[in-house]
Every structure is written in structure tokens, then in C-alpha cells.
Amino acid sequence: MKTWLEKRAISRRSALLGGSAAMAAVVAMDGATAQAQTGTHEAHGDHPGSLGSRIRSATTPAPAAPKSGEALLGATPAPAAGGALPTPPVLKVRPGAAATLGMKTQSVQLGGRPARNLRAYDNVTARQYLMAPTLEFGQTGAFGVRLANGLPRNPDQAQPHVVNVPSQFNTTNLHTHGLHVSPEGRSDNVYLEILPKGTEAKYADGETSVVGGFDYVYALKNHTPGTFWYHPHRHGSVAVQVASGAAGALVVRGGTGTIDRVKGIDGITEQVLLIQQVMLNPNGELPDFDTLWNAPGNGATAEWTVNGTTGRTLAMQPGEVQRWRIVNTGFQAEAKFALVQASGGAPVNVTLIAMDGINFSPKAATVQAVYLPPGGRADILVKAPAQPTKLLAQVGQYVVKGQGGPTAGLTAGFEIGGVWQEAAFAGDPATVFTVDVAGAPKAMALPGDPLPRPLVPEITAATTPDACRYVVFGVTKVTAPNGTLKNDLPSYNPAAMPSSFKLQINGELFCPGRVLFQPPLGSVDQYVVSTPGVHVFHIHVNPFLVTEVEGQPLSTPMWRDTMLVGPNGYKALTKYTDYAGTFPIHCHILDHEDVGMMTNVTVVDPTSKTRVAAVTHGH
Ligand SMILES: [Cu+2]
CATH class of the missing domain: 2.60.40.420 (Cupredoxins -  blue copper proteins)
Structure with a gap:
């Protein structure tokens, strides 16, 4: 199995x-x-x-498509x-x-x-x-x-x-x-x-x-x-x-008073790094859902790329500091991103200043790697060594607790008991690009404390929630022909769905018109998120403050909007500010979401006559 x-x-x-x-x-x-x-x-x-x-309306003309033509293979020079x-x-x-x-x-x-x-x-x-x-x-x-x-x-x-x-x-x-x-x-x-x-x-x-x-x-x-x-x-x-x-x-x-204007961050070179996991069949195509769901047994594979490439070089000067905005755009896999010395493989520390777009305050964290679920982001400051050298940027899945090794996994990327938790790569990582440190030295300093607070609700781990919301990601186990329970997911079979298996939240498949929670605007909820498997929790519109992971309180609670969840789960607080309305919460393993691991939350404005603005036009 x-x-x-x-x-x-x-x-x-x-x-x-x-x-x-x-x-x-x-x-x-x-x-x-x-x-x-x-x-x-x-x-x-x-x-x-x-x-x-x-x-x-349906009869209004659509905006014109961009004038430039479609990029067909061979129509543009292949990149060197x-x-x-x-x-x-x-x-x-x-x-x-x-x-x-x-x-x-x-x-x-x-x-x-x-x-x-x-x-x-x-x-x-x-x-x-x-x-x-x-x-x-x-x-x-x-x-x-x-x-x-x-x-x-x-x-x-x-x-x-x-x-x-x-x-x-x-x-x-x-x-x-x-x-x-x-x-x-x-x-x-x-x-x-x-x-x-x-x-x-x-x-x-x-x-x-x-x-x-x-x-x-x-x-x-x-x-x-x-x-x-x-x-x-x-x-x-x-x-x-x-x-x-x-x-x-x-x-x-950001403008004045924000993280973007801090000395040591303001004006430095930035790199957007899109970590990608594009699934292709042997013909180099991704025609349909079946292709990605039944991989790799059907011959479809995904390789890690960054900005559409592998094997490229990013140039830095000795002593230079750059801000890297890393996004895990992969549809399915969690990713560890790390820098190591090309010679010897020793880890290179980086300065983590934000997760999921929300900056750390008052202190940044010095870390060996960042751990991103599909949909997660990290902002890091990378300070090149003082002497010319080469560094390798590595991406790969990492060891998740209970799913392949004793190393902590779901706690990776958090500080527990004053110790920043790291996790090993699961297998050999991919080297997605090389950092070539060369040229004239450029003595740049990392920013000092305190970093300004992010513009998020003023709640802390001590805030008393108005309600507690339990969210359980579950897979209905399927009875095999011999009557035993199978723990793995069956092959995708459109004709048999959705009755053959169910990827669910709180025992229910997504139903467009159903609303799971109806919190009032301005209220604070505690989410208790868990699963017997491993999934990825994402809430739209309002981020959440993670206070406890796998039963262990975080030394410093962390704001996130997307987070890996495992058997022992975690607790997080969110405050529904500014916006009433309906939005989904779902698994950010996106093939799970597509087959039903999603539900709706409606934030209700108590001053509005419309108590529940439920979604009524499902498809
Ligand atoms: Cu999932």
C-alpha cells in the first residue's frame, strides 16, 4: 500500500x-x-x-484579449x-x-x-x-x-x-x-x-x-x-x-512606517521566485484532471521549476542583501526551500521576515530553510557571503511527522520552546538555481529590531474567542472488493463520482448553497483544525493567528492564511474585520478542493437586514 x-x-x-x-x-x-x-x-x-x-451581464461585450499573439512552440526562440x-x-x-x-x-x-x-x-x-x-x-x-x-x-x-x-x-x-x-x-x-x-x-x-x-x-x-x-x-x-x-x-x-520602509529592506534588490510544480504527461501536456490525479502511474510527472526554469544563475555581490519573495504555486506538494554551499553542502542561514505576506514583528527569524505548503509564501532576506562563492537553491518535499520519519514535519517553520523547528528533505531535493556570488564587495547590513507591526487585527494568543470552530479534513475510506478498508485514495473515475469516495470537510462534500459557519462581522473565532491524513487549510479574506501546533504552544504565534495540517492539528484565531459576505475555506491541495474538500463561511453584518448572504447559484 x-x-x-x-x-x-x-x-x-x-x-x-x-x-x-x-x-x-x-x-x-x-x-x-x-x-x-x-x-x-x-x-x-x-x-x-x-x-x-x-x-x-451576459450580453455585455467581453474586454479584448491582449493584442500580442499566442506563444507557440517554435514561434519564439527557445531560451538558452x-x-x-x-x-x-x-x-x-x-x-x-x-x-x-x-x-x-x-x-x-x-x-x-x-x-x-x-x-x-x-x-x-x-x-x-x-x-x-x-x-x-x-x-x-x-x-x-x-x-x-x-x-x-x-x-x-x-x-x-x-x-x-x-x-x-x-x-x-x-x-x-x-x-x-x-x-x-x-x-x-x-x-x-x-x-x-x-x-x-x-x-x-x-x-x-x-x-x-x-x-x-x-x-x-x-x-x-x-x-x-x-x-x-x-x-x-x-x-x-x-x-x-x-x-x-x-x-x-507598503508606505511610510511599514516593513517596506525599514532601513536594510527599503530599496534593496527584490526577486520574485515562483516555485512551480507543473504536471505533464509523456506528451508534455496536461489535458485534464485525470492526468494529474492518476500520476505518476499514468506516466505523468512534475518537476520543480522556479520562474519556468531550472539550472539558471542568480548573481549577487559579496556581502549584498536581497529580498526574495517566494511563492509555492504548486498545486499539490509542500515544499522546503533552502540555500546550501555548492561546495560541501553546508546550510546557509537566511533571515525570514514574513510568512504568507504578513511580516514578523518585532523580530525576524534566522532560519536554515522555509517550509511552504501549496499556496504558502515566505519573504526572506539573503545576505551573500563576504567572499566569492557558489550557493545552491534547493526545493523538495520534506519529512512530515507520521508520514515517513521521526523528524518533526508539521511543526517545521515554527518556534516551539524557544527553538526554531527544521525538517529534513524527503529524498534528494532539486537544485532549482545557483547563486553566483562574485564581483565587487557590497557591504550591506540586515535590518535591526524592532520591525514594525503588520496591519492585521490586534489579537494575541490570549484573546478570548467568541466561538470555537472545528474543521476536520477527512477522506471517506472505501471498501475494497474483499471487504477490507483501503487507506489509499482510489483512482479517479468520473462515472463513479461523487459516490465512490469523498474528500470532505466535517463529513460533507462541498455544496454550493450550504454555509458551515455564520460568524458576525467583527467577531473572533478560534479554529481547531485536524485530519487523520495530511491536508492544507486555507481561509479566504481573513488570515489566522496560529497559536498552537500539535498540542504545543508556539513561542511566537504566527499569522498565516495557508497551513499544513496533520493528525494532531493546530489552533488558530481569526477576526472577521471589514468585510461581510460568503467565502470558502478549503484544502489547498487543489485536486482535493476540486473534488469537494471545500465549504462556505458567511460573515454576517449584524446591522444588515440580510442575515445570511448564502450562495444560491451553484454549478
Ligand atoms: Cu487535502
Whole structure:
């Protein structure tokens, strides 16, 4: 019987590619002149009237797709091996303006192999790399994103859509993961569906689904600055699209008094690092859910890439400090990210200043690695050694407690009893890029204490919650033909779903119209999260303050919005501020979410006549 780790382990090819072969390529290309394409594009309010009105009706013309053509394999020069690590282009959005994101079919060279017909965001100037642009917002204002769905029409559009059975993989929408914004209307409303351009209007109901494109607008109010991200969240096609690389960073840039203006952080070089886990069949494609669910038995594999590449080089000067914004955009696997000496493999300490976009305060943490569930982010300050050298950036799954070894896993990345918890890689990690420390010394200092407090609710581990919410992620065990219980997940069989097996929260599959909790606006809840397996808890709109992991109180409680959960679970506090409305909580192993491991929470405004704004238009 396969263990959970074996079931979910990504291809061991990644370790091979990250090992001697990739290193040989790096050495061979040392000093080469290959340049990463980067760029900054300011979005201007060219269609201000189209934002802020009610949801587009089915008959309203969709916004035009970006003019640039589709990137087909061979249509653009294949990127050279080696060379500089590319950086996602930046779409800086001004208050009142909108950026355009095009969802398209794209074929690119991904790390060491061709990837064909991926569903991914148009990557603007850097289109030969699979990396979505970075959206940059300010702390306050209405920031627009015009999403254009340029994917082909769904072949199964006319077929009945059964909830929790993945289908219609070309229908999309947009989630701003981690942003504290309204979950309703044109904001972070993941119950909307954006059908492919050209879909017959009869399939759009004008209230929860539209054809071709949609103008989102996100009203931020003194938002905490940090590293967030965006990705599709249309129930049933989330995993297929995110596993295609449809995911980009979303940076909220802070002003005076915030972490971004601290001496030693303000103005230093930043790198967005999108950790990717793109699942491809032997033909280099990800056509459907079956491909990723039945991997690797069906021949589909995923390799770790960063910004669409492997084996690239990031240049730093001796003594230089850079800020790296790391996003685990993988659809499924937790990732440990670490820097080690190329010679000897000794760990290199880094300074962790934020998790899930919320900065540490008053102190940063000195750590050997960061531990990111799918959907998690870390901001680290990397100080290059004083002498020229080479460092390796490694990514891999890590040993999870109870799932492959005695080393702590679910506690990794937290401070317990005054000790920062680390965990070993599970197997050989992939070397995703090399840091080449060379050139003139650049004496830069790390920031001192205290770091300013993040702009989050003023609650602490001592805050008394108004209610306690139990959330249990569970898999219904399936009776095998011989009558014994199977612990592993059965093969995905659309014809037998959803009755054959159930990935559930509190014993229930996702039901669009059902609301699990109805907390009042402004109240504080304690979440007690657990599972007999291993899953990933994510709440939209409001982050949570983790106070206790596996029965052990944290030395310093930590704000998160996405977190691995295991048998002994954890406790966290959240306060529902600013925004009433309905949003999901779900497992961020996205194939789990697509088959039903999701439920709804409605934050009720006691002053409103509408007691429960339940979602009534499910699909
Ligand atoms: Cu799960």
C-alpha cells in the first residue's frame, strides 16, 4: 500500500535534473551573456468607466484579449540553457486603473522539457518562460484586473455539470490569495465563472457566470504590505489550471512606517521566485484532471521549476542583501526551500521576515530553510557571503511527522520552546538555481529590531474567542472488493463520482448553497483544525493567528492564511474585520478542493437586514 508521501511524491527525475546534469550545464554556461527578459509595465485607467459597476451581464461585450499573439512552440526562440534566472515582469497597477491578465493556451520550454498547450497567463515580455506577471498594488485604493479568458471553448460545455466532478477545464476566474478584501461582487468572488470567449451566451447566467472576460476591482484599505499571489479558483478546474502554471505573485507595496520602509529592506534588490510544480504527461501536456490525479502511474510527472526554469544563475555581490519573495504555486506538494554551499553542502542561514505576506514583528527569524505548503509564501532576506562563492537553491518535499520519519514535519517553520523547528528533505531535493556570488564587495547590513507591526487585527494568543470552530479534513475510506478498508485514495473515475469516495470537510462534500459557519462581522473565532491524513487549510479574506501546533504552544504565534495540517492539528484565531459576505475555506491541495474538500463561511453584518448572504447559484 502506498503511503501518502509516495502517492504525492513528485518525480524523482527532478532530483536528477537538479543534480549533476544541471550543474554541468551551469558550469558550462558560466559567463555566458544570456539575459533574462524583465520589464515593468504601468497599467493606466484606460477604461475607468468599466470598473465598479455591477457584474457584467451576459450580453455585455467581453474586454479584448491582449493584442500580442499566442506563444507557440517554435514561434519564439527557445531560451538558452543556463544564463540568468528570469524574473516575472511587473504589472504595477495605479489606484483606479486596471491591469490585463490573459488566460491562454501556451506552449513553452519548461526547465528541461517542452510543455504544450498549457492553460496559463499571458506572460507579457517574458513569454518564453512559464511565469505569470507580478501584480503590484498599493496599500489603499481600487485596483482593477481585467481577466480575459482566451482559452478554447469547453468541449464538454453542453454536458451536465456535476458538482465536485472536475470538468470544463477552460472555464476560469481569479482569486487574490491572502488579500484582505471583500469576497463579493467584483472583488475576490470565487463563485464567479468566466467562460471561454466564444462560448454561447445561453451558458452564461449573467449573475454568476459571464463569457470571455471580467473586470475585477479590489478595494484595499490600508492593507498590510507583503507577498500574496493570484490564481484561478473556479471549482472543478482549479487544479488543472494551477498545475499548468497559472499562478503569479501579487505584491502589496507598503508606505511610510511599514516593513517596506525599514532601513536594510527599503530599496534593496527584490526577486520574485515562483516555485512551480507543473504536471505533464509523456506528451508534455496536461489535458485534464485525470492526468494529474492518476500520476505518476499514468506516466505523468512534475518537476520543480522556479520562474519556468531550472539550472539558471542568480548573481549577487559579496556581502549584498536581497529580498526574495517566494511563492509555492504548486498545486499539490509542500515544499522546503533552502540555500546550501555548492561546495560541501553546508546550510546557509537566511533571515525570514514574513510568512504568507504578513511580516514578523518585532523580530525576524534566522532560519536554515522555509517550509511552504501549496499556496504558502515566505519573504526572506539573503545576505551573500563576504567572499566569492557558489550557493545552491534547493526545493523538495520534506519529512512530515507520521508520514515517513521521526523528524518533526508539521511543526517545521515554527518556534516551539524557544527553538526554531527544521525538517529534513524527503529524498534528494532539486537544485532549482545557483547563486553566483562574485564581483565587487557590497557591504550591506540586515535590518535591526524592532520591525514594525503588520496591519492585521490586534489579537494575541490570549484573546478570548467568541466561538470555537472545528474543521476536520477527512477522506471517506472505501471498501475494497474483499471487504477490507483501503487507506489509499482510489483512482479517479468520473462515472463513479461523487459516490465512490469523498474528500470532505466535517463529513460533507462541498455544496454550493450550504454555509458551515455564520460568524458576525467583527467577531473572533478560534479554529481547531485536524485530519487523520495530511491536508492544507486555507481561509479566504481573513488570515489566522496560529497559536498552537500539535498540542504545543508556539513561542511566537504566527499569522498565516495557508497551513499544513496533520493528525494532531493546530489552533488558530481569526477576526472577521471589514468585510461581510460568503467565502470558502478549503484544502489547498487543489485536486482535493476540486473534488469537494471545500465549504462556505458567511460573515454576517449584524446591522444588515440580510442575515445570511448564502450562495444560491451553484454549478
Ligand atoms: Cu487535502
